[in-house]
Amino acid sequence: MLKLMQSDTSKKWSLEEILSSCNWSDQAVAVGAGLGLSNAGVVDIEESVKTTIRLSAQGISATENGLLEARLWSWISNTDAADMASLQQSFERHEAGPGVGLLKRIGVQLVGGKFVADDKIQVEEIISQRASFLTSLPDVVENLDPEMVEHFRGRKGFIENQESTTRSWKINQSGISVDPNLLVEKEMVTEITPELLQSDNWRDAEFRSFDVTLESATPRTGRSHPMQALIERIRNIFLEMGFSELVEDYVQTAGWNMDALFIPQDHPAREMQDTFYLDNPEKMELPDDVMSLWSGIHKHGGDTGSVGWGGDFSKETSQKGLLRTHTTVNTIQYLADNPSKPCRMFTVDRVFRKEAIDRTHLPEFHQIEGIIMEEGANLQMLVTTLKTFYHKMGYPEVRVRPAYFPYTEPSLEIEVKWRGKWLELGGAGIFRPEVTEPLGISSPVLAWGMGLERLAMLVLGLDDIRQLYISDLEWLRNQPII
């Protein structure tokens, strides 16, 4: 292109001229080459923007079926005693109302219930001017009657602008002084395609360099919600560590959610203000023998050597329906069904607690739960497993502290260091005999349950948990890839 321009240094080249002289067919090639030359400072670009007005949907339909005012006027002219009532019978509501308004503005009045025009000739002339304006489109704005343009811009969906840019290129002083012998045509690769990689041609190809510091539009494609992406990552970590996933219902009985876990029936966390009990199902039948086992354990420790909690045990209470308050309800049922097969299970799922919504609490959230059951499993193994998980998540500093849960002994709290502070992320422990023995489990069971939203807050650097569930597109688009 520069070679061509050196042949006539005073000429302003149009796109068509460049295409035909360079023997190119693709405008993008010419525009790209011109931009390259201008970036190199050897060519000047002149740009002019032209506005064309063309019909849009309403305008097209008016040229096909007639303008509304034209159709109404012709009906009035051909109808004896044209009045409002008969007009409303002949035209739809959405046409009659606006149509009468349009006619009024060009001099058609309702007098004594009848439509009359002072100057019929003028009414018809305005209508035909409007119609012929529409049929004259598309045209550049300079050629059009500004009053008509304004009129139709005020009517929704009749006309629209189409902008087009015309460019011309002219060589400048530095371009003239470029040595023509240096101007040789070379093919460069701008895109690495699978075909290119397979063909072996890439070995000798010259690659076009890109300036990655230039401003560019951010591609906005669909992507996973950050929570979903995080769940996916956690899943992969546990799968990689040899765990299997457990997915179960969140409608459960108080029996499995609490009694099976040796949570006393008068425990404060069971109260209505902490747990969502269900009206439907209000009650879910449980096998009597299972409830009797729990009852024995709770009242006097059953055969486990424990003394239990004492007091009464209500099978009614066990059969209450609720929204699970922790995912431990599902791991314990898995163990009940598989008491002797060693296992490593995990679940990342939704739980519910009656919490007032604030910066760090939601009534509906997720837990990352897991168990390891095998001969010889011990506290050391539990701590190492949790540390490994957080390490893989990118948090190398993890510590555990003593804690209390009715169903584990010993019990731990897991804390992760974030921005210099220790944050509590979950609980863990080894299931007590009161939990495992009635189910016929003889190997130790390591268990943990951790908050997913808390972890998400760390990963995404949030100080308000609610941000995760506000559908704020701008925020969602700007989240890092997890």
Ligand code: PHE
């Ligand atoms: N279920 C406990 C909670 O919801 C966490 C936990 C799970 C603790 C397993 C110990 C063992 O906080």
